[in-house]
Amino acid sequence: MGVPEIIVGFRTFAGQLVTTKTYKTADIPKLVRNKEGAWSPEICWQWGQHFLSSLRALMARQASSGEPGSEPQTRVWRVILTPNKGVTVFPLEKGDILNTGDNEQRTGFLPTWYVNQIMTGA
Structure with missing residues (x-):
């Protein structure tokens, strides 16, 4: 481990x-x-599998919802887990993605160079 x-x-x-x-x-x-009422690894694995499958399906629907024949739009998503309430998932707008200070190396958990590359299409 x-x-x-x-x-x-x-x-x-x-x-x-x-x-x-x-x-x-x-x-x-x-x-x-x-x-x-103790912690159960099986419940954690099941929840994780369900969450990641749902997230993948949501992103696949978003990618296929564009105009026919158009390039799929690359999105950055924010995932917020609120204990005892659930998960909120939403795409960020360009201004939200690039809203970092000059000295920051990350945008959320993504490296800033990656976000910049995605946003400029380079």
């Missing part, structure tokens, strides 16, 4: 951090196995 251990912060309901504990990543499934 690429992440040998993680540090977990425990907090009050008001959000104040009260303690931390380090866990070996490989031990986590054993720690939660058969505990009611």
Whole structure:
């Protein structure tokens, strides 16, 4: 595994951090196995598969919705995950994509050089 251990912060309901504990990543499934309401890798994988399949279908529909015979428009999408509410996905407009400071190396998680190349078609 690429992440040998993680540090977990425990907090009050008001959000104040009260303690931390380090866990070996490989031990986590054993720690939660058969505990009611515990983390489940199967649920995480199923959610991830469903989300990525839905995202791929959304982007495929967007790519095929152009004029017949026209070049498909390249888009940059923003994905926002809000815990206990869901996922919001929407395409960014050119101004939103290029809205970075002069010294920034990234636009979201994309390298700025990549975004610039996509926007200029170079």
